[in-house]
Amino acid sequence: MKAVAEPSTARGRATRQRILQAAEECFARHGYAEASVAEIVRRSSVAQGSFYNYFESKAAIFAELIRSLQRQMTDATREGALRAAGRSRVEAEVEGTKAFLEWLAEHRDLHRLLHLIDEADPRLAVEFFGGFAKGYAEGLAEAMQEGEVQRIDPELLAFALMGMNHFVSMRWMLWDRDGELPPELMDDFARIIAGALRGAAVR
Amino acid sequence: MKAVAEPSTARGRATRQRILQAAEECFARHGYAEASVAEIVRRSSVAQGSFYNYFESKAAIFAELIRSLQRQMTDATREGALRAAGRSRVEAEVEGTKAFLEWLAEHRDLHRLLHLIDEADPRLAVEFFGGFAKGYAEGLAEAMQEGEVQRIDPELLAFALMGMNHFVSMRWMLWDRDGELPPELMDDFARIIAGALRGAAVR
Amino acid sequence: MKAVAEPSTARGRATRQRILQAAEECFARHGYAEASVAEIVRRSSVAQGSFYNYFESKAAIFAELIRSLQRQMTDATREGALRAAGRSRVEAEVEGTKAFLEWLAEHRDLHRLLHLIDEADPRLAVEFFGGFAKGYAEGLAEAMQEGEVQRIDPELLAFALMGMNHFVSMRWMLWDRDGELPPELMDDFARIIAGALRGAAVR
Amino acid sequence: MKAVAEPSTARGRATRQRILQAAEECFARHGYAEASVAEIVRRSSVAQGSFYNYFESKAAIFAELIRSLQRQMTDATREGALRAAGRSRVEAEVEGTKAFLEWLAEHRDLHRLLHLIDEADPRLAVEFFGGFAKGYAEGLAEAMQEGEVQRIDPELLAFALMGMNHFVSMRWMLWDRDGELPPELMDDFARIIAGALRGAAVR
DNA sequence: AATGAATGAGCATTCATTCAT
DNA sequence: GATGAATGAATGCTCATTCAT
Numbered sequence: 053m054k055a056v057a058e059p060s061t062a063r064g065r066a067t068r069q070r071i072l073q074a075a076e077e078c079f080a081r082h083g084y085a086e087a088s089v090a091e092i093v094r095r096s097s098v099a100q101g102s103f104y105n106y107f108e109s110k111a112a113i114f115a116e117l118i119r120s121l122q123r124q125m126t127d128a129t130r131e132g133a134l135r136a137a138g139r140s141r142v143e144a145e146v147e148g149t150k151a152f153l154e155w156l157a158e159h160r161d162l163h164r165l166l167h168l169i170d171e172a173d174p175r176l177a178v179e180f181f182g183g184f185a186k187g188y189a190e191g192l193a194e195a196m197q198e199g200e201v202q203r204i205d206p207e208l209l210a211f212a213l214m215g216m217n218h219f220v221s222m223r224w225m226l227w228d229r230d231g232e233l234p235p236e237l238m239d240d241f242a243r244i245i246a247g248a249l250r251g252a253a254v255r
Numbered sequence: 256m257k258a259v260a261e262p263s264t265a266r267g268r269a270t271r272q273r274i275l276q277a278a279e280e281c282f283a284r285h286g287y288a289e290a291s292v293a294e295i296v297r298r299s300s301v302a303q304g305s306f307y308n309y310f311e312s313k314a315a316i317f318a319e320l321i322r323s324l325q326r327q328m329t330d331a332t333r334e335g336a337l338r339a340a341g342r343s344r345v346e347a348e349v350e351g352t353k354a355f356l357e358w359l360a361e362h363r364d365l366h367r368l369l370h371l372i373d374e375a376d377p378r379l380a381v382e383f384f385g386g387f388a389k390g391y392a393e394g395l396a397e398a399m400q401e402g403e404v405q406r407i408d409p410e411l412l413a414f415a416l417m418g419m420n421h422f423v424s425m426r427w428m429l430w431d432r433d434g435e436l437p438p439e440l441m442d443d444f445a446r447i448i449a450g451a452l453r454g455a456a457v458r
Numbered sequence: 459m460k461a462v463a464e465p466s467t468a469r470g471r472a473t474r475q476r477i478l479q480a481a482e483e484c485f486a487r488h489g490y491a492e493a494s495v496a497e498i499v500r501r502s503s504v505a506q507g508s509f510y511n512y513f514e515s516k517a518a519i520f521a522e523l524i525r526s527l528q529r530q531m532t533d534a535t536r537e538g539a540l541r542a543a544g545r546s547r548v549e550a551e552v553e554g555t556k557a558f559l560e561w562l563a564e565h566r567d568l569h570r571l572l573h574l575i576d577e578a579d580p581r582l583a584v585e586f587f588g589g590f591a592k593g594y595a596e597g598l599a600e601a602m603q604e605g606e607v608q609r610i611d612p613e614l615l616a617f618a619l620m621g622m623n624h625f626v627s628m629r630w631m632l633w634d635r636d637g638e639l640p641p642e643l644m645d646d647f648a649r650i651i652a653g654a655l656r657g658a659a660v661r
Numbered sequence: 662m663k664a665v666a667e668p669s670t671a672r673g674r675a676t677r678q679r680i681l682q683a684a685e686e687c688f689a690r691h692g693y694a695e696a697s698v699a700e701i702v703r704r705s706s707v708a709q710g711s712f713y714n715y716f717e718s719k720a721a722i723f724a725e726l727i728r729s730l731q732r733q734m735t736d737a738t739r740e741g742a743l744r745a746a747g748r749s750r751v752e753a754e755v756e757g758t759k760a761f762l763e764w765l766a767e768h769r770d771l772h773r774l775l776h777l778i779d780e781a782d783p784r785l786a787v788e789f790f791g792g793f794a795k796g797y798a799e800g801l802a803e804a805m806q807e808g809e810v811q812r813i814d815p816e817l818l819a820f821a822l823m824g825m826n827h828f829v830s831m832r833w834m835l836w837d838r839d840g841e842l843p844p845e846l847m848d849d850f851a852r853i854i855a856g857a858l859r860g861a862a863v864r
Numbered sequence: 865a866a867t868g869a870a871t872g873a874g875c876a877t878t879c880a881t882t883c884a885t
Numbered sequence: 886g887a888t889g890a891a892t893g894a895a896t897g898c899t900c901a902t903t904c905a906t
Contacts, residue, residue: 099872101872101899102870102872103898105869110898146457205440209447211426213419215422215423217418218418218421243456244411247450247455248419250450252345253449254445255343255345264886291878292881293878293879301887304882307882313881467889489780494874494875504892508890510877511889516876549864552863577693614829614850615853618825621823621827628820629794647821649861652863653858654853670865676865698900707866709869710866710867710903710904713902713903718901
């Protein structure tokens with residue numbers, strides 16, 4: 053009943069992109085529930101019906117946006133980690149985080165989207181954060197083998213690190229206007245991350 | 256923009272409580288947007304109009320729920336920290352976290368509410384997490400003075416720790432059915448927290 | 459989620475009636491698909507939302523209309539048959555049909571509704587015609603016992619008679635303006651019915 | 662209001678047929694309102710726009726289907742009646758009905774279409790049933806002249822017989838899965854028809 | 865002959881909130 | 886204090902049809 057085929061002409065692809073772009077902006081501005089398909093189509097100068105030629109539903113376009121976000125985030129983080137090639141795993145991890153935060157700073161709309169996932173659909177949150185954590189945990193497990201990171205449950209560590217990132221970026225990059233993590237804080241943050249990776253006895 | 260007077264009779268207070276209770280359940284079950292005043296009203300066996308005798312709006316009752324949540328969370332954490340009286344600040348911090356997670360496990364509805372704040376109203380998130388972090392950071396600042404915790408920006412550390420808690424509890428206490436953090440993970444988590452508190456050089 | 463409670467005040471009952479009345483007119487005028495809830499509420503001078511305080515959906519109000527129609531049709535037919543009390547079953551059957559057609563003539567809107575059932579929902583058609591036929595067939599079965607009606611499958615006979623009524627009333631009461639079956643035709647129709655009831659050998 | 666030219670090439674004719682075939686299936690499956698041009702087009706592997714190269718509108722293709730249905734039904738009935746050549750008019754009538762029902766059983770999709778006419782457009786119903794009745798009534802009028810059928814209004818008799826067919830086939834051929842009228846019922850039905858044709862006094 | 869992108873009016877339904885009693 | 890009827894703006898979505906190639 054739905055169909056929604058891939059656009060086969062250049063014009064179609066362009067329209068699809070326009071809608072996608074407009075949706076990103078609308079969601080970022082208003083949140084998921086408050087954003088309306090009506091506004092998305094207005095911003096993309098497309099008829100209401102055209103939206104549904106390309107996307108099954110409001111939820112579907114949001115999910116697509118999120119999946120693309122996931123890809124980009126993963127790539128940015130990975131590339132960042134490569135900057136520390138040859139150095140320690142901890143350094144690589146910290147570089148990855150830095151790169152990730154830099155990427156976020158340059159993609160404020162996408163950053164906001166990140167905080168709407170749960171609102172849009174809790175299952176999407178599971179897919180997104182769960183999926184991201186999986187890749188993250190694998191890397192950490194390797195590092196544990198090599199003895200550079202404390203030997204604990206890798207998934208736990210992954211979620212802990214993700215939570216830190218999430219809250220720190222929320223506080224300094226979303227709540228604050230300029231959208232960047234102050235450089236001096238970045239150093240402090242690096243020490244926190246390093247501490248969490250190495251671990252410490254509780255006494 | 257109606258009066259919404261404090262209830263003056265016992266009956267009034269009881270009604271108010273019933274509504275509050277029903278609202279907590281509804282929000283927990285359906286999320287903020289999906290929860291409807293109509294269902295809250297049905298669950299509390301009260302007429303549609305009565306709701307607005309006690310609360311200004313759906314947003315208002317949610318905010319009230321959240322403020323009470325904040326109080327309870329703070330108390331639970333503080334009490335937990337007291338269990339480590341006489342021991343180190345790090346130990347106190349870990350005990351506080353444990354107590355907090357135990358409290359969460361016993362109040363699943365409230366735990367869910369915690370994840371709806373952003374959905375309901377981003378400004379409420381600022382108030383809630385920002386407020387919580389403030390108290391948290393003060394305690395950490397003291398600990399830094401005493402040299403038990405690495406000397407970095409206390410608010411940053413507060414947010415990092417809050418984020419860890421948030422994500423770890425989300426993963427193991429919300430996504431998983433039983434709603435408890437497996438005990439063996441708790442020990443690992445304690446090492447992560449301790450590491451973050453003490454900090455480590457990046458190399 | 460739906461609720462739709464019985465109205466408890468006189469005002470509520472009145473409103474419900476107004477909507478029901480307006481719906482009958484709208485469906486009669488435009489058919490099921492073409493009739494819009496918007497017009498129904500306009501005609502009943504009620505807000506769009508109020509409709510859904512009383513009826514679950516467009517389909518639901520139509521079904522309710524039909525069920526009431528079924529009751530009224532059955533009653534009218536039965537009362538007609540009683541006019542022939544003391545006379546033969548065949549005469550009673552014919553009188554019932556006459557009464558039924560008279561009733562139809564006086565309730566043109568309901569007559570039109572009768573022809574929308576299938577359009578609205580095929581399952582409703584099964585419920586309606588099937589239900590009606592059941593009662594009909596029971597009466598015929600009795601008459602067969604008494605030897606006044608040919609001994610064949612009663613349900614078959616019921617459907618055949620219903621079909622005759624349906625098409626004859628469609629042709630002369632719906633398609634023609636005045637909405638009445640010309641009296642001279644009624645006599646002919648009576649002979650057809652009598653013939654069908656008594657049956658005849660095929661040669 | 663487009664041109665809709667007759668297809669001039671073999672390819673064009675083939676496309677037109679494919680669409681017609683797909684439409685029949687769609688209407689049969691979903692009814693008139695629920696069937697969508699989009700699905701018809703999908704089923705016939707044709708572009709959305711091509712549909713309108715061959716048919717003016719959804720209503721137009723349905724009407725065309727119905728007109729062809731009328732032709733086929735008339736032919737089937739007529740051929741059936743010829744099987745009783747030499748026998749009585751009543752026998753011919755019964756044979757015609759049998760043949761008609763057999764034809765219906767073999768064309769279930771078309772049978773369903775028959776019940777959608779009113780849904781699609783009441784005026785089409787007048788054209789279809791009215792037209793069919795006309796031819797039917799002519800035959801009956803002849804039979805009345807010959808004294809084999811009771812002398813009453815031929816059109817009335819035609820509609821009565823059509824109604825019987827309609828409801829009987831609906832009950833046993835549409836509502837029931839297998840789509841055939843049980844043979845034992847056919848004999849009963851023949852007696853009903855014969856009775857209606859011969860007529861009986863009402864007493 | 866065929867394509868598929870684009871259109872936009874139209875629809876049923878939801879829901880927080882207000883009002884009159 | 887409590888009721889429940891009434892409101893109406895807003896929303897996501899459908900679908901027959903047209904247009905430009």
